Amino acid sequence: MIPNLQFYSIYLSNHFKIKSQIAAYFLDLNEDQTNSFLYESGLTVNHIEFIKTIKIDLIQAFYQSVESLFGLMSGLENLDSNRNIPDYLINAKIGDLHNFISSFEKFDFCYEYLSNKDTEINGKTYSKVEVIFYFITLVISDFPNTNLNQILDEKNVKGIAHILFSIANAFNREAHNSIKHGLRCMLIDKLNISVNIPDSDNSEPLEIPEDFTNFAGQKDVLLYYTKGPKGDNVATVVCVPINIKHILYLENSLNLLMANMMDQRDIVFGKEKPDTFQCSIFDYDDLIKNKFDSNSNFKSIRFGSPQ
Structure with a gap:
């Protein structure tokens, strides 16, 4: 002890x-x-x-x-x-x-x-x-x-x-786990991105809020993969705006x-x-x-x- x-x-x-x-x-x-x-x-x-x-x-x-x-x-x-x-x-x-x-x-x-x-x-x-x-x-x-x-x-x-x-x-517990367990994440710095919707041919646009401006005017979104609703083992994409400052x-x-x-x-x-x-x-x-x-x-x- x-x-x-x-x-x-x-x-x-x-x-x-x-x-x-x-x-x-x-x-x-x-x-x-x-x-x-x-x-x-x-x-x-x-x-x-x-x-x-x-x-x-x-x-x-x-x-x-x-x-x-x-x-x-x-x-x-x-x-x-x-x-x-x-x-x-x-x-x-x-x-x-x-x-x-x-x-x-x-x-x-x-x-x-x-x-x-x-x-x-x-x-x-x-x-x-x-x-x-x-x-x-x-x-x-x-x-x-x-x-x-x-x-x-x-x-x-x-x-x-x-x-x-x-x-x-x-x-953010899920984002934390996505980084330390297999690096199931990435940073996206574009103002407009699209993420495919599961079981669909469509994509959903994501916009980074204007108040999430970081160094040199950059904008960051942490994109990570996690499990869906309880009982659903299909990977789900989650995007979280990150203000580095x-x-x-x-x-x-x-x-x-x-x-x-x-x-x-x-x-x-x-x-x-x-x-x-x-x-x-x-x-x-x-x-x-x-x-x-x-x-x-x-x-x-x-x-x-x-x-």
């Missing part, structure tokens, strides 16, 4: 951050820059195939990070001292995890889940936003000179609720939440206590204003020293 303390200290909390930043770097390159990289790297693929692969990898990493985030949330929401988090994660059923993710598709649920004070420790009650994302507040006496108002402020709670709501609605934004937000969860636990349970550290806070008004800006500068709060 892997002890929780070791799990917190070795967890790769920046794993998905690194993957998304690598993707963002290549997606920001123009065609000449990309071709120069491919030539110098000895990769004998064309520019279009390379960029589509980067996008598919980003989408897949995002779906995987969503499962990781909510899996950790479900494991960490309970302060049972006997719960071993690694054991909990490997024994959790994937269907239960997906149901947990689906419950966050409604904003009201997200906000109530975070704000309800339903966890009691030594006679004091805490909300899940504190227990999950600001665990350090449970031992705040070790970090003086810190104002908790910013953490418990309604704008921050609503901001995190908005992020969880957006992430849950962007998650928005995926990068959500991934950035998710990575900050992940760091809040894991880094604070590493500090609380670790042997070495830093004199100061900082964690992210999420102003709801700013999130709504900058929701398609993957380079948004999120705010942070510093613990342990005058701000």
Whole structure:
């Protein structure tokens, strides 16, 4: 059994951050820059195939990070001292995890889940936003000179609720499976495409909505194959518009939440206590204003020293 303390200290909390930043770097390159990289790297693929692969990898990493985030949330929401988090994660059923993710598709649920004070420790009650994302507040006496108002402020709670709501609605289990199981997918970047209708000689035109505009005005649709209605083993084509900029934004937000969860636990349970550290806070008004800006500068709060 892997002890929780070791799990917190070795967890790769920046794993998905690194993957998304690598993707963002290549997606920001123009065609000449990309071709120069491919030539110098000895990769004998064309520019279009390379960029589509980067996008598919980003989408897949995002779906995987969503499962990781909510899996950790479900494991960490309970302060049972006997719960071993690694054991909990490997024994959790994937269907239960997906149901947990689906419950966050409604904003009201997200906000109530975070704000309800339903966890009691030594006679004091805490909300899940504190227990999950600001665990350090449970031992705040070790970090003086810190104002908790910013953490418990309604704008921050609503901001995190908005992020969880957006992430849950962007998650697509079938698309996720189509990528990781046999690569049953492709990216289509034409404005008008047609898909054959099963058992018919006709085709149905598909239009990509205008608001799904990505880098350099490109428009992306993830086309994947899945089973039809229950009991139907015939492959069905599904097309999902993908906004790559928005995926990068959500991934950035998710990575900050992940760091809040894991880094604070590493500090609380670790042997070495830093004199100061900082964690992210999420102003709801700013999130709504900058929701398609993957380079948004999120705010942070510093613990342990005058701000």
